[in-house]
Amino acid sequence: MAKIIVVTSGKGGVGKTTSSAAIGTGLALKGKKTVIIDFDIGLRNLDLIMGCERRVVYDFVNVINGEANLKQTLIKDKRIENLFILPASQTRDKDALTKEGVERVLNELAKDFDFILCDSPAGIEAGAMMALYFADEAVVVTNPEVSSVRDSDRILGMLASKSRRAEQGLDAIKEHLLLTRYNPERVEKGEMLSVEDVKEILSIDLLGVIPESQAVLNASNSGQPVILDKDSDAGQAYLDTVDRLLGEKVPFRFLTVEKKGLLKRIFGG
Amino acid sequence: MSLLDYFRSSKKTTANTAKERLQIIVAHERRRRNSPDYLPQLERDILEVIRKYVDISPEDIAVSLEQRGDELSVLELNVTFPEDKR
Numbered sequence: 421m422a423k424i425i426v427v428t429s430g431k432g433g434v435g436k437t438t439s440s441a442a443i444g445t446g447l448a449l450k451g452k453k454t455v456i457i458d459f460d461i462g463l464r465n466l467d468l469i470m471g472c473e474r475r476v477v478y479d480f481v482n483v484i485n486g487e488a489n490l491k492q493t494l495i496k497d498k499r500i501e502n503l504f505i506l507p508a509s510q511t512r513d514k515d516a517l518t519k520e521g522v523e524r525v526l527n528e529l530a531k532d533f534d535f536i537l538c539d540s541p542a543g544i545e546a547g548a549m550m551a552l553y554f555a556d557e558a559v560v561v562t563n564p565e566v567s568s569v570r571d572s573d574r575i576l577g578m579l580a581s582k583s584r585r586a587e588q589g590l591d592a593i594k595e596h597l598l599l600t601r602y603n604p605e606r607v608e609k610g611e612m613l614s615v616e617d618v619k620e621i622l623s624i625d626l627l628g629v630i631p632e633s634q635a636v637l638n639a640s641n642s643g644q645p646v647i648l649d650k651d652s653d654a655g656q657a658y659l660d661t662v663d664r665l666l667g668e669k670v671p672f673r674f675l676t677v678e679k680k681g682l683l684k685r686i687f688g689g
Numbered sequence: 690m691s692l693l694d695y696f697r698s699s700k701k702t703t704a705n706t707a708k709e710r711l712q713i714i715v716a717h718e719r720r721r722r723n724s725p726d727y728l729p730q731l732e733r734d735i736l737e738v739i740r741k742y743v744d745i746s747p748e749d750i751a752v753s754l755e756q757r758g759d760e761l762s763v764l765e766l767n768v769t770f771p772e773d774k775r
């Protein structure tokens with residue numbers, strides 16, 4: 421039975437698609453058969469981040485409307501076994517995703533996959549609600565910044581009330597906090613909310629902390645999920661995140677500033 | 690902590706301000722989210738009753754329902770009377 425995980429945030433630009441691409445790729449690297457679905461209808465971008473934008477023939481809405489089948493539509497990753505992408509449609513029709521249609525596609529994918537990752541659009545409109553509705557678990561991507569934290573809390577409220585699990589009285593969606601764009605230097609200077617601060621405010625389990633990193637832009641520039649850049653801090657932080665998602669106990673890294681020399685420690689800087 | 694930080698440490702950081710602001714607004718929004726649908730109407734009805742006797746405006750009244758444990762719910766009613774009507 422497949423596990424359905426939504427990657428969501430409320431606020432835009434916090435790293436949902438980057439995280440979906442990295443975590444999906446990481447799960448596949450671990451041998452789990454994984455599909456990442458782009459729920460951002462009208463603003464397709466997962467394909468670019470994954471580097472398969474020129475291989476899109478059919479899309480999610482085509483499958484829902486019966487214009488193409490899953491086999492024709494799923495894009496198989498060329499680098500990693502077990503990894504597939506279901507691209508979003510570029511249609512401007514906001515109601516292109518129906519609950520029945522999405523459920524039918526998810527059920528069909530569930531027969532074949534270990535993990536179904538739903539990359540949610542920003543906001544709390546229909547698309548975002550559809551992405552989280554069928555989820556078993558949620559990765560709430562948050563930046564250490566006031567508007568992102570507040571929006572994340574809003575999304576936590578939606579997960580607890582507007583999901584299938586909530587409506588049918590099943591066990592609640594398992595919520596994970598993924599803190600991205602974390603800058604330990606600014607945290608030490610008191611200019612940025614710390615991991616502990618955000619954990620305390622949102623009171624959910626911490627899944628991972630991804631440091632603010634040049635590797636992320638380099639990765640998206642070249643269409644390589646950043647987790648494949650194994651020498652980078654962000655890549656390693658995502659590898660740890662995937663291990664934790666699979667239930668392993670992994671210590672958190674990249675939370676503190678590297679030790680400075682004696683002079684700097686005396687005079688600060 | 691460096692020597693300079695020692696002298697700076699008495700100042701409140703912007704991160705602290707952010708945390709305090711977030712704790713207040715998040716708590717407020719959670720309370721509203723978790724309150725039953727009838728609460729706004731209840732608030733309006735109570736307002737009407739009080740208005741029969743004292744002229745108060747909608748922002749002078751706050752109604753909240755707080756769950757304390759499994760057995761006990763506390764309905765809290767907060768009415769601010771204007772200075773000259775007391």
